[in-house]
Amino acid sequence: MSALAEQDIGQVPSRPDENSAAAMAGERIKASEAAERETTMSLWMGLKLYPKAVAFSAAISACIIMEGYDVNLLQGLFAFAPFQRKYGHKQADGSYQLSAAWQAGLANGAAVGEILGLFLNGIISERIGYRRTLLWSLSVLTGFIFILFFAPSVEVLQVGEILCGIPWGVFQTLTTVYASEVCPVALRAYLTTYVNLCWVIGTLLGQGILRACLESSNSEWAYRIPFAIQWVWPVPIALAVLFAPESPWWLIRQNRLADARTALSRLTSAKADPDFDVDATVAMMHQTHLLETAQHVAGSSSSYADCFRGVDLRRTEITCMVWAIQNLSGSGFMGYSTYFFQQAGLDGAQSFNVAMGQYALGAVGTLLSWGLMARFGRRDLYLYGLVAQLAILLATGCLGVASDEGGGAHSGVAWGVAALMVLYTFVYDMTVGPVCYALVPEMPASRLRTRTVVLGRNLYNVINIVMNVIIPYMLNPSAWNWKAKAGFFYAGLCALCVVWTFFRLPEPKGRTYAELDILFRQGVPARKFKETVVDAFGTQDAVFQVKSGKHDQEVVSHVERAE
Known part of the structure; x- marks a missing residue:
């Protein structure tokens, strides 16, 4: 059994002591091997080894397709005559117009909700996990869309925009963070930038639907149909989130190493590379977490x-x-x-x-x-x-x-x-x-x-x-x-x-x-x-000496300048 598996995974100490020094030394060796493997992994090998991570990340990133569609929808509706008749004011020439103040208010209403949702996400997701936070956000968004669809006045529509902005704010960051934590270095840039592609796809879909509704109807359905289409997204995305494993990095931060190993096993394909060691990769994550907490005066706290x-x-x-x-x-x-x-x-x-x-x-x-x-x-x-x-x-x-x-x-x-x-x-x-x-x-x-x-x-x-x-x-x-x-x-x-x-x-x-x-x-x-060369796990004892109060310069042993 590996040194990692032999540890008491339920109570992992934040720094090594005499009883665990040998186990921690073995874990550092495994961490170094895993780090070397990640930095030399090719794109093709990353795709073969992490196919399920790619699939789950892509599915969860679809939240941004929804967010890109939803957030840009309202500005397009300002040009719709039925929308103007419903929420605007009658002008001297008999036409209807939504005032500039209300246009600005509606355009910024979602942003106000997103700011609140983002701050809540930073607290809630670290406490209950990424998956549960996403499921909660998808659930409340489904309810908030009813406010947009049935809004009898521009004031109610504004309330709906602000409330919908709260889960949209969660989607804006949690999808990117999840993508960055379930994949190796070789895939990180591709899966995180795919989030931007999802936003572009959502905007493109919104433009297409608005174009289709522009001349198809002169009734209230011209703007209600685009609102109703928002109900298409939450259910399939929620199903993907239900089946997706939790971020192994989040589990490491909760000292749940066994669960992190299980999550990583679900994200990878053992058949692609028989030499791939899940324990070594978990050891790398754990040692990275210890490195950070050892360098931080408040330990593992985060605020x-x-x-x-x-x-x-x-x-x-x-x-x-x-x-x-x-x-x-x-x-x-x-x-x-x-x-x-x-x-x-x-x-x-x-x-x-x-x-x-x-x-x-x-x-x-x-x-x-x-x-x-x-x-x-x-x-x-x-x-x-x-x-x-x-x-x-x-x-x-x-x-x-x-x-x-x-x-x-x-x-x-x-x-x-x-x-x-x-x-x-x-x-x-x-x-x-x-x-x-x-x-x-x-x-x-x-x-x-x-x-x-x-x-x-x-x-x-x-x-x-x-x-x-x-x-x-x-x-x-x-x-x-x-x-x-x-x-x-x-x-x-x-x-x-x-x-x-x-x-x-x-x-x-x-x-x-x-x-x-x-x-x-x-x-x-x-x-x-x-051009700076780094040996992250070469002399790990120096990291813990920093935490114990010795001179910070001892960590320099980790860094070498490239000639």
Whole structure:
């Protein structure tokens, strides 16, 4: 029986003592072997060895297809005449219009609920597990959809949006964290960026359904059918969650090593590689957890406050900025491409058609990002993507100036702006969009992963609320009337994002979580992560000496500089 199996798995000590030193030494050897195996595993071997992990992760990530569809649905419904008649006010010309204030309120209502849902997720999921949290969220969402479907007034609709935002907030982070914890290093980037693909698919489905309903009915069913389609998602996803194993990393953090071994066995295929050792992989996870808790003065405790203490502050900063840059670099501006299509002379139906093509191109970009990440890594692809977005935004602003000089009626300029919005979508969904999902679960410590990712996504949501308020002012002729010149505003923000990324964003490609822990612990500069050699489990005793009060410099034995 292995040293891991011989331990009292119900009461695992947080540091070795005299009685368990031999067992812990054996576990460190196994952990080192498993870490070496993970970092040298090929993509094909990862797919063969972890087919069930891929399947369960893909099924649970479908929550984001639902979230992408739901969150973007309401903005499309603002253009529907039946929706305006139901929730708007009669104008002097006899038409109905939903006020700008209510449009902004409804657009941001879901974001407010998501902020609450995200914070709750960071607490609840660490206590009851990922699966139970997802099942609870799917259940309450099913009930909240009734509020949207039957809302008799715009006030009730607003309440429904806020309440639906709570489970949507859970989906925004828990799917990504689960994907990052059930797969090996070789598959981590693919399964986490697949979450972005799910969001694009959901948005594309929403555009298609809105396009189908736009001219099919002039009754209340024109907007109720899109709301009702939301009931399609929860049941099949809940079935997948019921059969899926819990995250082995979460089980390790609960000191449930036997359950972690069972979960990992369910995620892998023993037939693919007879030499694969489940015990060794669990040992690697356990030793990583011990490494983190030994370096942390509060031991294994985890709270939102811990995200801002010591070395974890840097990791929280990176996670939050990677999320925030998605919005700061212009993704919100991209969402108003339909406006520019209409400025180019397209009617409502044609604008929806082009928007569908735009998001289909975004899906292609996400697929291409998989090959580009394998070649260039996360950091470089993220940085190059921001530079490309900066160039596109500058070009968009210049066309806005040209449009003003031409009296604002040059259709060629309008088509140029619309084309740049499509190009921006492709570049964004090939670089910054998907790479963000690979980076955010890799930056935090394992014990703080969920809470740190929650903080990052909530910063994204706060910025999104601000952008939802100011972008209509930028584009509205009766307000600031910047139109395409708003590209200059986002270009300035994007330039700042490029500078931050160059100096602060590290490269986690090919690293185990234990290696990342040590690199952050030693304060390795972001630009040096790629060439720094780490032996995570080579001299593990030094880690426990840090916890016992000896000089932190003894951990340096884990890190070697590449020549």
